[in-house]
Amino acid sequence: MDGVGDRFQKDTKYQRGSLPGGSLDFSTRPKQYKEYAGAQRIALDPPKPRLIAPLDLCIRTRRSVRRFASKTVSFQDLSYLAWATGGIQRIEGNHPFRTAPSAGALYPIETYLVVKNAEKVPPGLYHYFPLEHSLELMKDGDFSSHATRAALDQNMCMSAAVTFFFTAVWERSKWKYKQRAYRYIYLDAGHMGQNLALAAAGLGLGTCAIGAIYDEEADALLQLDSEEEGTIMMVVAGYPVKDGR
Numbered sequence: 001m002d003g004v005g006d007r008f009q010k011d012t013k014y015q016r017g018s019l020p021g022g023s024l025d026f027s028t029r030p031k032q033y034k035e036y037a038g039a040q041r042i043a044l045d046p047p048k049p050r051l052i053a054p055l056d057l058c059i060r061t062r063r064s065v066r067r068f069a070s071k072t073v074s075f076q077d078l079s080y081l082a083w084a085t086g087g088i089q090r091i092e093g094n095h096p097f098r099t100a101p102s103a104g105a106l107y108p109i110e111t112y113l114v115v116k117n118a119e120k121v122p123p124g125l126y127h128y129f130p131l132e133h134s135l136e137l138m139k140d141g142d143f144s145s146h147a148t149r150a151a152l153d154q155n156m157c158m159s160a161a162v163t164f165f166f167t168a169v170w171e172r173s174k175w176k177y178k179q180r181a182y183r184y185i186y187l188d189a190g191h192m193g194q195n196l197a198l199a200a201a202g203l204g205l206g207t208c209a210i211g212a213i214y215d216e217e218a219d220a221l222l223q224l225d226s227e228e229e230g231t232i233m234m235v236v237a238g239y240p241v242k243d244g245r
């Protein structure tokens with residue numbers, strides 16, 4: 001029990017009587033949103049009810065899909081997936097809350113999309129901007145082979161209509177939770193991933209989470225400063241081919 005993971009688990013335990021105290025310094029609070037000023041934007045379709053299956057069926061039928069048909073994902077479906085994953089769901093006391101829960105409502109996870117085959121959204125690398133429910137174009141072109149390479153050469157990114165990338169802006173959560181933030185950040189991303197998986201299932205789409213990532217290659221594709229923000233999960237989505245496991 002002396003690997004870095006073991007030490008992390010031990011050193012970030014909360015123990016009765018020795019909880020870290022202190023009040024939050026709002027003057028040092030990191031920016032809550034990332035925005036690509038000047039980027040071309042695509043306003044997504046407002047999130048109307050779309051699912052063709054009840055939640056019970058989504059839970060029963062979701063399974064990882066790794067081979068996809070070359071069928072275009074509709075603009076409404078892509079819009080819905082982005083919203084279900086990281087979109088704003090309600091405002092309480094001026095604070096926008098999102099579809100997936102987040103420790104302390106700090107929302108450290110950013111969502112990027114490598115779009116390959118979607119209606120009205122040309123192939124490219126996009127950043128999802130929750131406040132506007134829009135996609136910001138970072139680079140146009142087909143980056144599915146880059147996504148494949150970043151995912152330990154897993155081919156599913158080649159046939160996926162869309163590959164989602166979840167990154168963590170570490171400081172957004174560390175500002176409050178210090179080193180324990182790392183536990184919460186990964187849990188946050190998992191919640192978003194499951195929202196995405198179930199929403200996709202409800203639209204007749206398949207997904208597969210990807211944790212096997214060449215971290216630096218993914219960060220380079222997304223043009224991140226890895227010290228500040230790092231890729232932690234990818235999720236491919238698209239129409240499954242028959243028996244596309």
Ligand SMILES: Cc1cc2nc3c(=O)[nH]c(=O)nc-3n(C[C@H](O)[C@H](O)[C@H](O)COP(=O)(O)O)c2cc1C
Nearest residue numbers: 062063064065066151154208209210211212213233
């Ligand atoms: C955090 C996480 C990381 C995963 N990484 C990969 C991956 O890199 N490649 C892959 O093929 N599947 C990956 N999966 C999918 C699992 O292999 C899959 O969920 C598991 O086999 C159970 O099958 P099911 O999703 O069809 O129920 C991952 C799943 C999770 C939750």
